Amino acid sequence: MGIVVEDPPVREKRETWSATPCLALGLLFLAGGFYFLITSGTPVPNTGLEGLGVALPREVVNLQRLAFGQTFTISGAVFLAVGLRPR
Secondary structure, three states, rough: OOOOEEEEEEOOOOOOOOOHHHHHHHHHHHHHHHHHHOOOEHHHHOOOOOHOOOOOOOEEOHHHHHHHHHHHHHHHHHHHHHHOOOO
């Protein structure tokens, strides 16, 4: 006369997503970030002050390009880490 309640069978959940989009985005962002980091400097025009003993830098760094490069590189590394993580 007792009531028996049975739980439904438990099905294993499997991950169905593919890592390919994460890897592709990671490589794309990483390449874009390295591009901005490497090309962030622009040459300084010759002002003629070098002959007077004034030392001027050869390049001026564009801080906005550096910020873009850092952001894209970190984003690319995160996407690559998500795509390469063990399952």
